[in-house]
Amino acid sequence: MENRDFLITNDGICQIFDSVVHREISAHPYRLYRLITEVEDIILTKQNDKIRLQEICQIVRLLLDSSPWLQVFYLEPSPDTGWSVLTLYEEPGFDLTVQIVAWLPGKVSPIHNHATWGVVALISGSEKNTFWRRTNDLKFPDQIKQVGSQILEPGDIMSLMPDAIHCVEPLGEEPTITFNIYGETDFSRRFEFDNVTNTAKNF
Numbered sequence: 001m002e003n004r005d006f007l008i009t010n011d012g013i014c015q016i017f018d019s020v021v022h023r024e025i026s027a028h029p030y031r032l033y034r035l036i037t038e039v040e041d042i043i044l045t046k047q048n049d050k051i052r053l054q055e056i057c058q059i060v061r062l063l064l065d066s067s068p069w070l071q072v073f074y075l076e077p078s079p080d081t082g083w084s085v086l087t088l089y090e091e092p093g094f095d096l097t098v099q100i101v102a103w104l105p106g107k108v109s110p111i112h113n114h115a116t117w118g119v120v121a122l123i124s125g126s127e128k129n130t131f132w133r134r135t136n137d138l139k140f141p142d143q144i145k146q147v148g149s150q151i152l153e154p155g156d157i158m159s160l161m162p163d164a165i166h167c168v169e170p171l172g173e174e175p176t177i178t179f180n181i182y183g184e185t186d187f188s189r190r191f192e193f194d195n196v197t198n199t200a201k202n203f
């Protein structure tokens, strides 16, 4: 696996993310429960989303490097929708989304933001991410324009700021499999965008 870390800013700019792991290599696997515990500590002690992402990206990297089970632990995508979601952690009162998502080639996601910080690690396959930003046109407040794209390969980790807007397209013949972790969604700010009609709807 390669080790590329990307940050997608609130304006949809894709940057190399400096999130080098400054940790001793442990003889023990870095397990999922440990990651979730550390993510909670980061949320409680760090208010800045970029700093949160930098620290969470580091420990997602540790998980990737010591969890071969991630390669095979997913649900077959539905032929109807083209995707599947396997929830890895859920607890009432702690709004953390931890899941493995599989997408079939030939499907493209809606253009959307997440209205919270998010970290997506590509486990398998190849995935094109296209990034957008609002044009801030007073006449068309929900108008967006494309600002870039990045193809993710296995081992790549993409960190998304809350207002980053993207859409996802699996490439090649194989499904893409991603490990995803998101914070608490602000549903009033989460949208799907239509770049033809210049509209956005809550979802």
Ligand SMILES: [Fe+2]
Residues within 6 Å of the ligand: 112, 113, 114, 166
């Ligand atoms: Fe997304």
